[in-house]
Amino acid sequence: MMSTVFSTAGTLSPPRWLSSTHKFSDIYPLKFHRNRLLPILSKSRAQPLIANSLLSDKFPTVGARSTGPIPPSHLIEVVKTAAHTGAQVVMEAVNKPRNITYKGSSDLVTETDKMSEAAILEVVKKNFEGHLILGEEGGIIGDTTSDYLWCIDPLDGTTNFAHGYPSFAVSVGVLYQGNPAAAAVVEFVGGPMCWNTRLFSATAGGGAFCNGQRIQVSATNKVEQSLLVTGFGYDHDDAWATNIDLFKEFTDVSRGVRRLGAAAVDMCHVALGIVEAYWEYRLKPWDMAAGVLMVEEAGGTVSRMDGGKFCVFDRSVLVSNGVLHTELLDRIGPATEKLKNKGIDFSLWYKPENYRADV
Numbered sequence: 028m029m030s031t032v033f034s035t036a037g038t039l040s041p042p043r044w045l046s047s048t049h050k051f052s053d054i055y056p057l058k059f060h061r062n063r064l065l066p067i068l069s070k071s072r073a074q075p076l077i078a079n080s081l082l083s084d085k086f087p088t089v090g091a092r093s094t095g096p097i098p099p100s101h102l103i104e105v106v107k108t109a110a111h112t113g114a115q116v117v118m119e120a121v122n123k124p125r126n127i128t129y130k131g132s133s134d135l136v137t138e139t140d141k142m143s144e145a146a147i148l149e150v151v152k153k154n155f156e157g158h159l160i161l162g163e164e165g166g167i168i169g170d171t172t173s174d175y176l177w178c179i180d181p182l183d184g185t186t187n188f189a190h191g192y193p194s195f196a197v198s199v200g201v202l203y204q205g206n207p208a209a210a211a212v213v214e215f216v217g218g219p220m221c222w223n224t225r226l227f228s229a230t231a232g233g234g235a236f237c238n239g240q241r242i243q244v245s246a247t248n249k250v251e252q253s254l255l256v257t258g259f260g261y262d263h264d265d266a267w268a269t270n271i272d273l274f275k276e277f278t279d280v281s282r283g284v285r286r287l288g289a290a291a292v293d294m295c296h297v298a299l300g301i302v303e304a305y306w307e308y309r310l311k312p313w314d315m316a317a318g319v320l321m322v323e324e325a326g327g328t329v330s331r332m333d334g335g336k337f338c339v340f341d342r343s344v345l346v347s348n349g350v351l352h353t354e355l356l357d358r359i360g361p362a363t364e365k366l367k368n369k370g371i372d373f374s375l376w377y378k379p380e381n382y383r384a385d386v
Contacts, residue, residue, distance in 0.1 A: 086352065089319050089329045089337050090231035091206035095174055097155075099209065099230040106199050107211045107228055109150040113143040113181050113197040114213035114224055117188070121215065121222050125189050137189060140164055143181035143197060151177055158201075159382060163313045171381040176202040178316035178339065183212075184289030193218045198291035200316025202339060205384025207231065210317035212291045227295045227321055235298050235324035244327040244348035245300040250277075253303035253351060255284045256293045260309040265371055269362050270308060276358055294318025297346050298325035304347035304355055306332055311376060312339045322346040330356070333363040333373070338386040340375040 094102050120139040128137075144164045151160060159169040162179040177199065182188055184195030193216060200210040212227040227242075229235040235242050247253050255277050259267055278284050285302070287293055291314065293305040298321040316339045319329045330336070332343035334356045343363065347355055367373055378384055 085334065086328050086330050087336050088323060089207060089339075090323050091203040091208040092231070093203065094208045094231065095203045097175075099233055102201065102209045103211070103228060103230045103233075105150065105154045106201055106209045107226065109147045109177075109179075110197050110199040110211035110213045111226070112150050113147040113179075113199070114215075116143040116146050117182060117195075117197060117215065118222065118224070121188070121191075122219065137182070137185060139188065140182045140185055144179060147179050147181055147197075147199060151179075159379060161312055161379065163311070167379050171379050172383070174204050174383060175208075176205070176379065176382060176384075178202065178313045180291060180313040180317075183291045183314065184287075187288050188215075191219045192288075193222075194287040194289045194292050196289055196292050196295075198313065198317045200313075200318075200320060200339075202316060202384070203231075205338065205340075205378075205382070205386050207316055207320035207323075207339065210320040212295050212317050212321065214292050214295060227298065227317075229298075229317075229321045229324040231320065231324070233324065235321050237295075237299055242299050242325050244297060244322065244325050245303055246350065247303050247348060248350045250281050250351060250354055253281050254301075255281050256296065256302050256305040257284055257286055258288065258290055258293065258305075258307035258310075259286065260307075262309070265369060266308040266366055269366055270306075273306075273359060273362055290314040291318045294322050294346050297327055297348065298322045300325070300348070303351055304345065306343070306345040306355070306359060308332065308343045310342070310344060315339055315344055319344065319346060328352040331363075331373075332359050333367065334360045338375070338384070340378045340384070340386060342373050342376050 117139055125137050141164050144162050157170050157173055158175040158177060159171055159173045160177045161167055180198040182195060183198045188195040196212050196214045198212045201208055209230045213224050215222055215224055217223045225238050227237050257270060257274055259270060274284050290307060290310055296302045297305050323329055327346055328349040329346050331341050332345050337344060345359060
């Protein structure tokens with residue numbers, strides 16, 4: 028059995044949902060919406076403020092409206108079991124020599140990736156034989172007419188795993204009609220000779236948790252007081268160069284920008300409140316399906332890097348604590364628009380044919 032470490036989440040407090048230039052959460056009353064606290068703007072004041080509000084349709088929620096005919100409690104238990112099962116495979120291999128092959132000049136894959144995915148698939152098929160599955164290593168499996176799509180990254184951060192560097196995870200997210208409904212990420216922490224794990228989990232409308240304790244994004248409302256995270260793909264193309272520039276810009280104006288190399292881990296750290304935001308181009312559904320739900324259910328905000336409505340099949344993502352989202356987009360948005368104007372493809376990466384999705 029894998030052991031877990033304690034959650035670093037502290038006392039929960041309501042998130043501050045609007046940009047730092049409009050601190051309406053200090054003025055207007057609050058109401059509960061799903062698992063979050065949202066300001067109620069008075070009718071006389073709402074109209075001129077809506078363009079600056081993170082409650083507007085500019086940043087709609089990404090989570091599924093429900094988990095469909097499967098109860099959330101049952102779905103999340105299978106998701107967590109699947110993630111734990113894959114993580115057991117990784118844990119057994121973490122201190123052993125790696126058998127490494129390459130998908131590209133620097134894009135690694137190990138036998139552990141494949142064995143972890145096989146173990147996860149076995150759990151999913153045993154419980155939900157008719158569901159559609161998209162795995163990083165195995166591609167599409169199952170019935171494309173299913174409302175459920177499992178997005179599986181059996182070892183997110185393979186390069187880190189291959190080097191024994193502590194930033195990798197097993198990530199399992201399941202979509203219902205194209206939107207994240209349940210998610211689990213088992214993060215490996217520590218390092219050689221002292222590896223441990225912690226489990227992040229979330230259901231749409233049910234909140235986000237780390238080792239069973241509810242978590243929430245940070246309340247930091249100034250970029251200069253924030254710690255940020257980004258990532259870079261293997262292709263050193265225009266998007267890569269643009270993000271190098273963004274890395275430099277935000278390094279100058281924040282407390283620092285980290286590059287850990289595992290998207291699911293990065294987003295879980297935003298949800299945990301230990302960093303304020305994460306962004307990256309060129310991700311795939313298995314990179315994002317679990318992490319975006321984790322952030323949203325912890326009170327954060329999710330969008331594309333141009334500020335548009337996000338879906339799991341998109342080619343860019345920005346997640347934040349919500350308070351800083353608009354300010355971050357002031358720099359990230361224009362840079363992304365320049366890429367689009369240069370003809371860089373930002374269409375949906377891939378959606379299985381016949382899969383019904385609200386995108």
